[in-house]
């Protein structure tokens with residue numbers, strides 16, 4: 008298909024659009040043309056003195072990789088929202104959303120969500136001191152209820168069954184395929200736990216959230232064999248995993264190709280699906296006419312590529328995605 012873009016929006020999508028009508032032409036023959044990638048788990052509250060020194064500057068780590076939208080999954084507390092908006096979101100070409108981090112008690116979460124709907128789309132529960140986890144999970148659930156927004160949880164700190172029990176349709180479990188010894192989606196025989204199927208069937212989304220310690224190839228393989236796959240592919244990119252094992256979104260997507268997931272499914276889980284989670288599917292994650300013209304072109308490299316997970320397990324793959332052109336709202340940014 009050819010994609011025509013006018014004033015930052017997708018104006019047409021069909022075979023053989025007359026190139027002479029356009030002022031600027033990108034020859035994408037042989038490339039994969041996809042909506043700009045949406046990374047549903049990043050950490051970009053990049054300010055000196057911030058509690059998390061692992062956060063990254065957003066534009067330089069996203070745009071050249073095909074990522075045009077990111078969700079900061081819990082680097083920001085309610086009292087940081089104004090600074091996050093002013094110094095990060097407003098100054099980035101990447102489209103930015105945030106979840107408010109709940110890992111300790113106190114703070115006006117629901118109020119901050121309601122006052123910043125364009126930026127803050129939910130609450131992220133992060134485990135903390137073990138004696139406080141049950142209380143902070145309850146507070147996170149309350150904040151999401153009062154703020155009428157989504158809740159993203161880690162599968163750490165408390166029993167998975169307890170955590171899944173607090174998630175509703177539209178909520179997210181991240182680091183879903185994390186390695187043992189922490190307990191995860193599988194029982195001791197490698198079978199997907201019934202409470203996981205129950206949660207997925209009622210509309211809880213499984214997010215990858217790779218990161219330094221959140222993704223096991225072995226766990227992912229066992230889940231795929233039983234028909235369980237991530238709803239969204241995401242990096243959990245931060246300073247301690249950007250030089251490996253995560254690197255970037257295209258590498259993370261290529262790992263799923265190496266695990267046998269078809270290319271279309273991989274792209275869908277990195278564009279359309281996260282747009283559904285964010286409830287922005289008319290605007291991003293799609294190339295339908297009228298959508299924002301966030302577009303990424305990829306070369307599908309062929310070779311023998313090693314892919315490593317969070318525990319050093321390696322699989323070799325025949326394909327690797329590499330971004331070649333990236334547009335944000337119709338403008339070439341890479």
Ligand SMILES: [Zn+2]
Pocket residue numbers: 048049050080216218243
């Ligand atoms: Zn994270």
